[in-house]
Amino acid sequence: MNVVVKEATTTSRILIHCDLDAFFAAVEVLHHGFDDETPLIIGSDPKQGRGRGIVSTCNYAARVFGVRSAMPISEAWRRCPGHPYGPARFISGTRGLYSRASRKVMAILRDTCSIFEQASIDEAYLDVTDEVEGDWDRALALTRDLQRSIQEQLALSASFGIGPTRILAKMGSEERKPGGIFRIMPDEIQDFFRGRSMREVPGIGPKRATQLAEWGLTTVDEASELGELALARISGERFASWLQRVAEGESSSEISPIRSRKSIGKEHTFETDQSDHESVLHQLEVLVNLVMNRAQDLGVSGRLGEVKIRYTGFETHTSGRSIPVAMDDEGVFLRLARQLFATNVDASASVRLVGFRLGQLEIPDTKQTMLFDEEE
Structure with missing residues (x-):
């Protein structure tokens, strides 16, 4: 240890x-x-x-x-x-x-x-x-x-x-x-x-890291030292503000023992039950896209992602995961949904319905994007 x-x-x-x-x-x-x-x-x-x-x-x-x-x-x-x-x-x-x-x-x-x-x-x-x-x-x-x-x-x-x-x-x-x-x-x-790669921050994704690297910013301290205003010209105000707060230790310290009931969700029922779980995963990705587009239209972010799977015979299971702060980025929740589906689907069962729900919704003063780790 x-x-x-x-x-x-x-x-x-x-x-x-x-x-x-x-x-x-x-x-x-x-x-x-x-x-x-x-x-x-x-x-x-x-x-x-x-x-x-x-x-x-x-x-x-x-x-x-x-x-x-x-x-x-x-x-x-x-x-x-x-x-x-x-x-x-x-x-x-x-x-x-x-x-x-x-x-x-x-x-x-x-x-x-x-x-x-x-x-x-x-x-x-x-x-x-x-x-x-x-x-x-x-x-x-x-x-x-x-x-x-x-x-x-x-x-x-x-x-x-x-x-x-x-x-x-x-x-x-x-x-x-x-x-x-x-x-x-x-x-x-x-x-x-100091010297810590952007990709080590829970979930600054590859696209964002590549964007910053093109400007010579590969570590968190380099971006922070550049200053929020200058960074905003490169990456946008929301991300610049968030990264500055993360680097200064001013991001969320709230632990929530009660899960919010407010949510946005979409489900899809297959015409015939699916044993090909790659096809089910593809449909789940479509649902995530619809849910996140709706969240962005409403101007809200979420901290909880849930995947619902209903099998032949109507046995239904729901699994979820909370992320550190509320976000509205589709890529974040695509990775989360794939992970939840992969680790919770019954490999031997056919799927009748799949769904995705965004929960613990917030209307933050400064919404954030690209913040989630890709591996468990």
Whole structure:
């Protein structure tokens, strides 16, 4: 386990972001007693490279071969074939296992503080400011205890980030994956962003990063030092204002324990139930486009994306994930929807209906775009 320890005091909020490491694959490894050094790929039947489904998720051993969630299962087989042609193990997954394991993890986290937000099945934010009385050292000790409890009680690995804002806490949890803890205190924010690539900020996308790189801006501190007015001429006022606030540690520190009921959604029922999940995913992408166009027409942003899947026989499942701040960018929610679909669809079932919902709507003073990480 890697732990970064630094010292400071502040009156800022103290937020913790917990991200379970390769959660779905880790649960399957435990349940089946697999060797975690063996590449494990969860998804549709690969049919020795002829399958038409997608990868739900995979463990770290499979990621070494370039396998990723939402990748066509045939491509995953090409990169890392299964027995007897290669080292990988392909399974369809057991969705009920993930929900049960998630509930146990969230119970451990929820009991720690009064302000708690489950962002997805494998992520959560905690505001522990009051519980640790604003003491960052106590927050680090609390985080260690949480990590130890999850490991000892459930045999699951979790990475943690500690910071004064949602974005910094989330970036911290990515810093020492898997199984690490990283703390960013208010007086360390400038040092944290110095030399840090734009793409490391939770979800500045490739298009935005390329746009800035064309002007010689490849790191967060370079863009921040340019100044908001000059940056706005390159990237627009909304992005410039947001990035400046992120770099100064002034972005959102609000943890919301209650999910907003206000939402925009679209659904599509297929004429015949679909076993080709690549086709279903394409239809989901169309729905995301419609929803985000509607949100932009209304001038609202959202923080919650939800994917709804109804199978033959009307069995229906909904999965969602919250992002650090409200946004109205289609690319952000396309990536989120693909990830949710890939990790939650039943690889062996035919789909009757698919839907997408944008929730936790806001009418922000300054709406933001391009802010979401592409990998779990």
